[in-house]
Amino acid sequence: MAPHIALIEPRIPPNTGNIARLCVATDTPLHLIEPLGFSLDERSVRRAGLDYWDRVDLWVHPDWFAFRDAIARDRCLYFSAKAVQDYRDAPYAPNSVLVFGDEVEGMPARILEKHPDRCFRIPMPGEVRSLNLANAVSIVLYQALGRTPEAP
8 A cells, every 4th residue: 555645725736747747656646635726627737737637546625624534644644844853754654644735835834733743844954945845745755655565
């Protein structure tokens, strides 16, 4: 069983397209938590360059509460530039859901406050305050894949 990726209210179509491509390449389910900053109709995703869209194991949740009802909280690991713990220390499991905030606001403060023990960051010693969302997802997903055993 592969980890899952969840994006809270993603706003930028090309970021989501790059993440969708990554999910297809790694056979990783993708959860999108609405509202989205773009349409998922076929014409819109094609125009935004979201190729491979038809091959994504896609789950769309109408809001945070629907996502929370569908996914057990103990499966979720949250990633934010505002977290303290290093992403390399996260307790990855084969069924982990790697949750990321949107490109503008990042992870909602309520999640960081409620689950500090499950929040992780990618260290950035330089002067950059955050990474592009698609890059951050790639880094964390490959760390999770390298740390979890293959499903039988």
